[in-house]
Amino acid sequence: MEKPSYNTDIVRSFVTWSLVWGLVAVLVGVIVSLQMVNPDLNFGPYLTFGRLRPIHTNAGIYGWGVGTIFATFLFMVQRLCKQPLWSDKLAKFQLWFFNATIIASAVTLLLGYTTSKEYHEMEWPIDVMVVILWVAFAINIIMTIIKRKDEQMYISLWYMMAALIGVAILYLVNAAAVPASLFKSYSAYAGTNDANVHWWFGHNAVAMALTAPPLAMFYYFLPKSTGVPIYSHRLSIIAFWSLIFMYLWTGAHHLLWTPVPDWIQTLAMAFSVMLIAPSWGSVINGYLSMNGQWHQMKENYLVKFLILGITFYGLQTLQGPMQSIRSFSAFIHYTDWVPAHIHMGTMGWVSMISFASIYFLAPRIYGREIYSIPLANLHFWLALIGQLIWSISLWVAGVLQAGMWNAMNDDGSLTYTFMETMVEMYPYWWARVIGGAIYFAGILIFVYNLYMTVRKKETIPSTTAEGRA
Amino acid sequence: MLEKKPVLFMILATLAILVGTAVTMVLPFVWVNTAADRIEGVTPYTPLQQEGRDIYIREGCNNCHTQTVRPLVAEVLRYGDYSKSGEFVYDRPFLWGSKRTGPDLARLGGKYPDAWHYKHMKSPRSMVPKTNMPDYPWLNDNPLDPDVIRNKMETLGFPYDDEQIADLTGKTEMDAMVAYLQKLGSDIPWRKAAETTIVGDLTNPFPGDAAAISAGQAIYASNCAACHGDNREGMIGPELTDMGMEDAELYQVLHNGIPDGGMPGFSNLGSTKVWQLVNFLNSGQ
Numbered sequence: 001m002e003k004p005s006y007n008t009d010i011v012r013s014f015v016t017w018s019l020v021w022g023l024v025a026v027l028v029g030v031i032v033s034l035q036m037v038n039p040d041l042n043f044g045p046y047l048t049f050g051r052l053r054p055i056h057t058n059a060g061i062y063g064w065g066v067g068t069i070f071a072t073f074l075f076m077v078q079r080l081c082k083q084p085l086w087s088d089k090l091a092k093f094q095l096w097f098f099n100a101t102i103i104a105s106a107v108t109l110l111l112g113y114t115t116s117k118e119y120h121e122m123e124w125p126i127d128v129m130v131v132i133l134w135v136a137f138a139i140n141i142i143m144t145i146i147k148r149k150d151e152q153m154y155i156s157l158w159y160m161m162a163a164l165i166g167v168a169i170l171y172l173v174n175a176a177a178v179p180a181s182l183f184k185s186y187s188a189y190a191g192t193n194d195a196n197v198h199w200w201f202g203h204n205a206v207a208m209a210l211t212a213p214p215l216a217m218f219y220y221f222l223p224k225s226t227g228v229p230i231y232s233h234r235l236s237i238i239a240f241w242s243l244i245f246m247y248l249w250t251g252a253h254h255l256l257w258t259p260v261p262d263w264i265q266t267l268a269m270a271f272s273v274m275l276i277a278p279s280w281g282s283v284i285n286g287y288l289s290m291n292g293q294w295h296q297m298k299e300n301y302l303v304k305f306l307i308l309g310i311t312f313y314g315l316q317t318l319q320g321p322m323q324s325i326r327s328f329s330a331f332i333h334y335t336d337w338v339p340a341h342i343h344m345g346t347m348g349w350v351s352m353i354s355f356a357s358i359y360f361l362a363p364r365i366y367g368r369e370i371y372s373i374p375l376a377n378l379h380f381w382l383a384l385i386g387q388l389i390w391s392i393s394l395w396v397a398g399v400l401q402a403g404m405w406n407a408m409n410d411d412g413s414l415t416y417t418f419m420e421t422m423v424e425m426y427p428y429w430w431a432r433v434i435g436g437a438i439y440f441a442g443i444l445i446f447v448y449n450l451y452m453t454v455r456k457k458e459t460i461p462s463t464t465a466e467g468r469a
Numbered sequence: 470m471l472e473k474k475p476v477l478f479m480i481l482a483t484l485a486i487l488v489g490t491a492v493t494m495v496l497p498f499v500w501v502n503t504a505a506d507r508i509e510g511v512t513p514y515t516p517l518q519q520e521g522r523d524i525y526i527r528e529g530c531n532n533c534h535t536q537t538v539r540p541l542v543a544e545v546l547r548y549g550d551y552s553k554s555g556e557f558v559y560d561r562p563f564l565w566g567s568k569r570t571g572p573d574l575a576r577l578g579g580k581y582p583d584a585w586h587y588k589h590m591k592s593p594r595s596m597v598p599k600t601n602m603p604d605y606p607w608l609n610d611n612p613l614d615p616d617v618i619r620n621k622m623e624t625l626g627f628p629y630d631d632e633q634i635a636d637l638t639g640k641t642e643m644d645a646m647v648a649y650l651q652k653l654g655s656d657i658p659w660r661k662a663a664e665t666t667i668v669g670d671l672t673n674p675f676p677g678d679a680a681a682i683s684a685g686q687a688i689y690a691s692n693c694a695a696c697h698g699d700n701r702e703g704m705i706g707p708e709l710t711d712m713g714m715e716d717a718e719l720y721q722v723l724h725n726g727i728p729d730g731g732m733p734g735f736s737n738l739g740s741t742k743v744w745q746l747v748n749f750l751n752s753g754q
Contacts, residue, residue, distance in 0.1 A: 036601055039593075039594070039603050044607055045528075048529070049603060050603070051528070053529060053532045113527075146475055153473065153478070158472070158478065161475065161479050187561045190557070190558055190559065190561050192557055193497065195565050247489070248486055250489075251494070258565060259554035260554075267492070268493065330541055405544075408543060411739050412739075418572045419597060419691070422571075
């Protein structure tokens with residue numbers, strides 16, 4: 001049978017650019033972590049913490065995260081559908097428009113053009129660009145699925161389709177605004193409504209951009225890496241539908257104790273706890289797929305990344321619901337505990353899965369075996385240790401600060417002033433700098449390893465490179 | 470079955486997503502920001518305040534400061550009355566934030582005099598030595614553009630008059646920022662409501678006690694020196710070397726502050742610390 005000719009050029013290009021933006025995101029992350037410990041490192045008006053932090057988060061989510069989603073989805077969809085991409089031209093446009101959008105975002109955020117809405121800071125002209133970009137991507141994926149040769153759609157395709165729809169709805173609704181000028185707009189919603197709409201977006205952007213896509217990757221690249229299929233198809237069906245149904249109820253757990261109506265908070269709390277079930281459905285499916293294969297944790301660096309990644313997903317989806325409980329939220333919210341939680345998700349779960357996926361793609365898009373497996377292992381340990389230092393130090397910091405904020409004297413007065421609690425944070429913020437720097441070193445080694453792979457002279461036969469599904 | 474029909478699959482996935490969306494995101498619009506939510510006294514921003522708010526957004530202040538006080542004991546003690554939905558009806562976008570690297574600002578308005586904010590925004594460490602807040606001196610150099618601000622007020626549909634717009638000429642971004650910060654949370658008379666009455670006799674528990682005086686000195690350095698000077702020589706606030714106040718009277722001033730004079734109350738330090746401060750200030754040292 002004739003092999004369909006899959007478009008690997010576009011996958012290669014997206015990998016390159018997602019790596020570029022990943023480097024930017026982590027580097028800016030390290031810079032802002034230094035600004036936290038030393039305010040002299042703010043160089044106003046452009047290079048202050050307030051302007052750089054959104055660049056860190058958006059480069060991470062939209063540059064590195066979505067860039068990797070583009071690369072892996074375009075790779076997976078062709079193989080899962082046994083069908084070349086619907087339009088190579090559209091994919092090419094998507095690549096250049098993606099970079100144009102990220103660059104425009106970075107420049108405008110530095111200039112102070114921001115809506116202030118977390119993870120949606122870019123002003124309305126860039127929202128328009130994001131919508132065009134996403135539509136181009138969605139059409140290509142959906143048309144390829146419709147024209148597929150394999151009738152049965154694999155789990156990864158479900159998560160891909162859910163992500164395409166979910167991100168589109170969330171982004172459009174939350175972007176609604178009235179422009180006052182080219183780079184200034186006012187939200188279409190006011191006050192409490194705006195907060196509720198925004199965290200409906202904010203939390204579900206995590207679901208649709210940073211949970212469904214890494215799950216799509218995990219369900220594809222784990223069996224590909226181990227050579228053993230996923231343990232249970234039925235479990236994955238239940239987990240999928242309950243996940244996408246329940247997630248959308250939980251946004252207000254970011255707003256516990258605020259003026260948002262109590263019943264919305266209570267629903268958010270209840271659904272957040274229920275979400276443990278579908279999240280762990282995927283975790284358990286992943287673990288059981290390793291039955292008889294656990295020895296691969298020693299032998300196969302891809303499996304190491306994937307299993308640690310899904311483990312952090314499991315931890316993340318236990319810690320998240322815990323924070324969604326009113327009493328615990330009252331204690332911990334607004335402290336450094338919360339960034340530590342988020343970074344376990346981004347550095348531990350999403351990035352670990354993305355690293356594994358890109359390592360898996362390397363021989364297939366470069367036509368060369370990976371330059372160095374020992375370096376890939378070193379990357380794994382630096383990523384793991386860097387992330388653990390980052391998160392654990394700030395969990396401790398968060399508990400300490402929350403305790404100090406709430407401490408009261410016998411006469412009912414507060415024990416500590418705000419500044420007395422803040423100065424206690426400095427040692428932990430230094431630990432974060434160190435954790436971030438170690439993680440960044442790991443990414444530099446990752447990029448070096450891929451660069452040396454591309455430069456290698458000996459190639460692997462093109463049939464294996466192209467045809468391996 | 471479903472896994473063979475992508476279009477049907479996507480329609481069902483969309484419906485699954487829309488159920489929670491409809492209940493928790495769309496439905497609240499029926500109640501939130503309606504007449505039931507309104508609070509008398511909550512007013513839209515003036516042109517100067519609105520511009521200050523936009524500068525607050527531009528500089529990303531919301532990355533480190535929240536603007537919502539939760540109804541929790543320690544929080545109300547620290548910041549003031551808890552936030553109500555009706556206070557935010559003119560906020561586009563909301564600025565509640567998600568992280569308190571610095572303190573909450575929902576009740577900042579009226580806490581300090583303007584002069585404190587001018588100095589603090591220019592160089593936070595001159596007022597709060599160990600803070601990690603960046604300096605914002607360039608706000609003093611940027612003049613306001615009345616036409617741009619008029620256009621913003623039109624877009625928002627907020628009331629304004631020509632005089633307010635004319636007054637913007639010659640003002641800087643710093644003026645706008647301070648005006649905004651002084652408006653925060655002060656639309657409702659919560660300070661008046663939160664005022665505590667001291668019952669019983671006020672008797673100095675540590676008269677002439679050396680340990681209390683030195684403890685008071687430390688409290689002075691971290692809470693008072695920024696406004697009254699390291700040696701009580703006076704700066705933003707008056708000099709405090711020779712006040713001639715009785716202990717009990719001074720205790721009341723420190724406890725309640727002087728709301729009209731820009732002096733914050735320090736009741737949240739607790740009575741022991743306030744008495745230590747009284748002993749230091751009246752020790753003649």
